[in-house]
Amino acid sequence: MGYYVRVEPNVKVYVEDVNPQGAKTILFLHGWPLSHEAFEYQFNVLPAKGYRCIGIDTRGFGKSDKPWGPYNLDRMADDVRGVVEALKLHHFTLAGHSYGGATAVRYMARHHGHGVSKLALFAAAAPSLTRRPGYPYGQTKEAVNQLIEETYSDRPNMLRNLENQFFFRHITKPFSDWIMYLEFAATGNSTAKVAMSFRDESLFSDLGKIKVPTLILHGIHDKVCFPELAIAQHEGIKNSKLVWFKFSGHALFYEERDKFNEELMKFIEQG
Template structure:
């Protein structure tokens, strides 16, 4: 398994009151129900969410990576909430504490679920932040729903514009990379998650790396909390979805942050390519940064986020 991960390391990735009796103003709107911790989408999926910080603060939403949950954002959530921001993070369908539907494990549904959270909580002037697969979710949200509720966007280690090698994306990864990952997930996804976390995700496979067993255990626990079918389907979603047209629709200030030692979502094929497609975007590269910079570089990332939010 460790050989598999080494061979595929450059490939993968990546309001508070009860209102169930309330009806929306128009049947044309999404038919959503909201409780203190869950939103039920119009196709019956329950999405778990956290809503931290002052309710009147500027709003930041956080979309997590594969195969994680909103718990992966805890460092950013507590930091931004303490700075006066209202921070909302949900567990993607099939991940974390959200329900595990058999179908709909694709970027269009992920984006629509993000829209459901934003609309159910009536969030306005939102800064959308997405990490890895969550960056794709943010891009597809803007592509499908526009920016009428969006103030800014942030892509961190994002899978945009396209991970897969195609005739017009020759620097992407061959489909065989993701086929191997799918096979590993079917054989023993528990071991796959351990190998990813103990190896390329946090850069713990690099000479001299300071390994954190806590981060490895947290990654594994979050991954195993998700549904097997959901996280399996999500491999196709993050690897094969083409976000190039979505990125061209970005018309809000956008920050792109990426580690230049990201072994899973290569900086040139992803961050630098996205930067070229999003007019006026800012690009920050962390020297030596791995994929999981939300943890390994959390202090710097938090400050960079805060500075961008205050601009």
């Protein structure tokens, strides 16, 4: 079922809730510039295994409201808290991809992991998507600036070019068109401002505040969030496990979906 949750007086975010009677809950946070629908190949499988799968469309994306602002990690984490409270979630697994992974990390630090029993990060944009002094592993800020400039001048072309970084293996043109359909549901404003967020914000101090068991899944061919980011997450989060995906780029939850789903379920079922 799908419904809206009010997270600010004039802002509602869309929530898709599949198998509400599932024994264990997974709350999925999508990456930029997608929507919860990107997790179709998890939502097709995991509910049949007894899991409740909840997907949030981040503000500005998918079916959620698209205010002018703000678009930053604190606001995104607060939106997640609003959903958690509205649905009265507890003892759930928080799972985030790319910028959704960054949002999950900020939620754990800012809201002290409220309700979360386990954390799953996949191709997460943490601790920083961009390079910084003493941290040479991310994208250059110039590269992100180019994405922002192209978003304002020719967003369709920017999104089409982005696919060259997103996938390691060949995808069909219909699948490529579907991905772009998901991305077009966002506004240019939200697309650009979230890019500004992952260009400028970092999570170095947040990692050490995570106190729950954490699974880190990452493709070795990731050209968006480089593999070094996963290593930094593993080093910064106590009680974390890192699993590499040898045949994936940034979209490991699709490119190696069977392995992804199995690793996620195995992690959740562990005591």
